[in-house]
Amino acid sequence: MNMHESTDANSRAVELNCSFGHLPLKTPLLAASGCFAYAEPFAQFVDLRLLGGISTKGISPLPRHGNPLPRICETASGMLNSIGLENVGVDAFLRDKLPLLRELGVSVWVNFFGTDFETYIECARALGGADGIDVLEMNISCPNIKKGGIEFGTVPEVAHRLTRACVDVTDTPIVVKLSPNAGDIVGMAAAVKEAGACGVSLINTITGMAIDVRRRRPRIATTYGGLSGPAIKPIGLRMVHQVARALPGFPICGMGGILSGEDALEYLMAGAHCVQVGTACFAEPGAIVRITEELRGLMGELNIATVADAIGCLEALPPEVEYRAPR
Amino acid sequence: MPAAQFDVRVVENRALTGGYFVLEFEAARPVPIAAARPGQFVMLRGDWGRELLNPRAFSILHAPDDRHFSILAKVYGRGTARMAALAPGDPMTATAPLGVGFPAARAGVTQLLVAGGVGLPPLHLQARVAAREVGPRSVELLYGGRNRDDLVLLEDFARWGVQTHLATEDGSVGARGYVTVALRERIELARARGEVIELLSCGPTPMLRAVREIGLAAARPTYLCLEENMACGFGACLGCAVPVHGPKPYRYCCSDGPVFDAREVRW
Numbered sequence: 304m305n306m307h308e309s310t311d312a313n314s315r316a317v318e319l320n321c322s323f324g325h326l327p328l329k330t331p332l333l334a335a336s337g338c339f340a341y342a343e344p345f346a347q348f349v350d351l352r353l354l355g356g357i358s359t360k361g362i363s364p365l366p367r368h369g370n371p372l373p374r375i376c377e378t379a380s381g382m383l384n385s386i387g388l389e390n391v392g393v394d395a396f397l398r399d400k401l402p403l404l405r406e407l408g409v410s411v412w413v414n415f416f417g418t419d420f421e422t423y424i425e426c427a428r429a430l431g432g433a434d435g436i437d438v439l440e441m442n443i444s445c446p447n448i449k450k451g452g453i454e455f456g457t458v459p460e461v462a463h464r465l466t467r468a469c470v471d472v473t474d475t476p477i478v479v480k481l482s483p484n485a486g487d488i489v490g491m492a493a494a495v496k497e498a499g500a501c502g503v504s505l506i507n508t509i510t511g512m513a514i515d516v517r518r519r520r521p522r523i524a525t526t527y528g529g530l531s532g533p534a535i536k537p538i539g540l541r542m543v544h545q546v547a548r549a550l551p552g553f554p555i556c557g558m559g560g561i562l563s564g565e566d567a568l569e570y571l572m573a574g575a576h577c578v579q580v581g582t583a584c585f586a587e588p589g590a591i592v593r594i595t596e597e598l599r600g601l602m603g604e605l606n607i608a609t610v611a612d613a614i615g616c617l618e619a620l621p622p623e624v625e626y627r628a629p630r
Numbered sequence: 631m632p633a634a635q636f637d638v639r640v641v642e643n644r645a646l647t648g649g650y651f652v653l654e655f656e657a658a659r660p661v662p663i664a665a666a667r668p669g670q671f672v673m674l675r676g677d678w679g680r681e682l683l684n685p686r687a688f689s690i691l692h693a694p695d696d697r698h699f700s701i702l703a704k705v706y707g708r709g710t711a712r713m714a715a716l717a718p719g720d721p722m723t724a725t726a727p728l729g730v731g732f733p734a735a736r737a738g739v740t741q742l743l744v745a746g747g748v749g750l751p752p753l754h755l756q757a758r759v760a761a762r763e764v765g766p767r768s769v770e771l772l773y774g775g776r777n778r779d780d781l782v783l784l785e786d787f788a789r790w791g792v793q794t795h796l797a798t799e800d801g802s803v804g805a806r807g808y809v810t811v812a813l814r815e816r817i818e819l820a821r822a823r824g825e826v827i828e829l830l831s832c833g834p835t836p837m838l839r840a841v842r843e844i845g846l847a848a849a850r851p852t853y854l855c856l857e858e859n860m861a862c863g864f865g866a867c868l869g870c871a872v873p874v875h876g877p878k879p880y881r882y883c884c885s886d887g888p889v890f891d892a893r894e895v896r897w
Binding site for chain 1: 635
């Protein structure tokens, strides 16, 4: 490294082009599923072509109307939501929403889910046949679905069978979005890898609740909801790191509480190959573009020239020398 | 009209009675806010670090030009508590104008503006615009609160020549009781006169429910400006669902509203 180079020169030299497995990305920063709709509401605020990619709102075979209200509430350094996987359904998505996404020239990740094996497979097959989808992000982890969905996200054998069944019906790469509510996150990642997933996204929201003591009621209608935001970042980092260490080279898309370039770099250092930004986009529709520039600047400052150089570059703490009391 | 996100600074934080305060802002650059319709809103967030993530929604009280706007607020939670303490020069980030506003005033129709508490701002702006563009007799304000201190900015209505009907629960000013009593009487008067009226309302949900029932029973066009928890304000988070009649069970307070036809709302 040339110590006389300015930080500006360094950040110009930073290369954010990167890859997730075989998939090229313009930058490692994607919009997170559920936080970016199908991108249209953001077009008035930000040049969407500057994003590395977009993960859509979760798509199911049939449209879903979502949960009763209240659906969201703010908590300390985060928010709870229980939207209920509201979406337009596969047919309307392919007809009305995908064309805009396809035109942007960014990586298009279509998040999808079913309510049982058959509907997962039906959804993977329908979406997998469409042009312009780079990744099918299989959501096996949403806390806001009632019918038996919890096992998909928490039992490795079930996740393996479901992933294999979906991989078998499409040539589009499948990334499985894992639940932090799983007891064994490494076991879950290993199971879906073995079943043919090209990578994993982690973490989804963490189940939580909040109470209005004056009204003696839960603050969201379904009682429990998914916690997101900076409150969950330490958990996301820990899980990314555990999976990265156990499955070296297996692509991980990290997420959970990224608000700044430094947050994104933490995830890359923990072992994520790319990251998604979710809750931050609500308050600041242009958050991803700002975070991209912050990441570029910070990498320049730290003399990290490429995303590949950042991934997993975390160094273990040196072991402490054994203490011997003076005699 | 597309919305924009922009930096603003506080020009003035003016305390009113009843814990209400008016915040006036100046935008760092020209923004499309002067064309905001009454009922449209702004999302505001201060330098709140990582503790409070989401911006807060406020009806636009006034936007005289493309650099300035104001809101009316009252301390309700952690966000508004911080806003009450803002001083001139303090920065915030604004996203505006958002949502769909009230139908415009027009000749031949009297719009009855039914306001409760912190629901005044969109009706205040409606009256301001109506008085200027159609004439002060095209609108009348029916305004209710717990007591005299709850009723603010009345001098503006007087200045514009807009008639007001006040009601307080303790009777400290205007009629004693709820504003809906005054509303019923006014609707009866309109019926007797053969006057064409519309109801436009904003305020606490129990009041809006009552206004909705009165408006529907009288078969008069009734528009409600609603409030729901929202994270984004522009149709992305889907948090602010409003139950409606129709092909789908929900529409969105931020992007389909906040103003809804009372017939559509499924309460």
